[in-house]
Amino acid sequence: MAAAANAAASSKGSLKEDLTCAICCDLFRDPVMLACMHHFCKPCISRYWRGTQGPVTCPQCRKEFSCKQFQTNYLVTAMVEKVRATTSDTYLKNLEKQLKETLENHRLRKDDFVNSIRRDKDKMETIKKLGADLQARVKGEFRALHQILQDEETCVLEQLRREQEEELEKVQHHLEAIELALRELEENMRVLQQASADTENVVVTELPQLRPCVRADIAPEFDINAFCSKYMAPMQYITWRKMFKSLKPGPSPLTFDVDTAHPSIYVSRDKTVVVECEAVIPHMGHNKRFLQCINVLAAQGFQSGRHYWEIEVGTKTKWDLGVASEAVDRHSRIKLSPESGYWTLRVRNGNEYSAGTQPWSRLQLGCSPKRVGVFLDCEERRVSFYNADDMSLLYSFTNGPRGKVFPFFSPCISDNCQKPQPIKLIHYPPVALSG
Secondary structure (H helix, E strand, C coil), X not given: CHHHHHHHHHHHHHHHHHCEXXXXXXXXXXXXECCCCCEEEHHHHHHHHCCCCCCEECCCCCCEECCCCCEECHHHHHHHHHHHHHCCHHHHHXXXXXXXXXHHHHHHHHHHHHHHHHHHHHHHHHHHHHHHHHHXXXXXXXXXCCHHHHHHHHHHHHHHHHHHHHHHHHHHHXXXXXXXXXXXXXXXXXXXXXXXXXXXXXXXCCCCCCCCCCCCCCCCXXXXXXXXXXXXXXXXXXXXXXXXXXXXCCCCCCCECHHHCCCCEEECCCCCEEEECCCCCCCCCCCCCCCCCCXXXXXXXXXXXXXXXXXXXXXXXXXXXXXXXXXCCCCCCCCCCHHHCEEEEEEECCCEEEECCCCCEEECCCXXXXXXXXXXXXXXCEEEEEECCCCEEEEEECCCCCCCEEEEEECCCCCCXXXXXXXXECCCXXXXXXX
């Protein structure tokens, strides 16, 4: 590029010499051409011939002419004006300003690329650390299942490894693209810096040729929740569902707490079924009872460890499920939200599923679950909901409760045209999950 700039400067100098009047030794002013094809300033040739009687001669080649005759050369005039403009102080200052601005823009883009590379490397470290943490968690889960689950453990770890590699590969590709773009940018900066330095010695009339900037795509997003969700799930229980004939684990059974049931809720004798009823059931007054909303809690509460339970909802078109803090207000009508002490999933109109955030987070599900699994991880503060038929994740709260919580249920008020349908707690052989 420097050689090209020098060549351009040399060519410019040669052109300036060709457009210089041989009489005044300056750029042509109002250039005219004699019959011998030599050019001079009109005032210069007029002064040169002033007082001459008879034939005149060309000052350059000494050719004689019978009369004082010349013609204006508009093409040379235009060329002279262009050279004069491109060698002016104003033009050179503007060119120097453009060089500085272009260099500064490249510096800013370099900073962006450097920052993007740093973020990519940090992201890769996060992925690696998460991958290592998840591998340790998976191994811990599978140690409790011993040799019978060795094949399943290997399968899950391989899937995690592939997903980790896929995530790392995405970021690696972006990192390589950014590094390539950075190298191209630095090369352009070198050329611009050289051109900027050359302006002190030679006349530069245009920006040097730059390499086209490599397009840098937006850095791929890394969804930590999506990456972690299947490995933060109740893995022992999921595996047990796959190997039911060989194993006999299951979640600890829950029962409904009659003392918390709204007066419009009927609780079965074995405390595993609740259903909304039209008549108000007389209950002994109790501070634990819900009075404004059709709610009920489980008798069992949790404040440590990991716990999983399932609820059969069948074809009910309205319900709310989840967990509630021990200290929730049970006598007022409030919104079900984490801010109020509730982490819930709900359905309305049979297929409108939402997570109990504020505002509600609408969920798009492929099918309506007949059984819903709730997984509570007190240490990780996670509350997750699953379609218990295939253990697909429906929603997960990652900023879950602190302190003691109870499984929460609401059969809701049924539509007038429908017969109230029950909610049922599903009991399996009483084998508690580890933790």
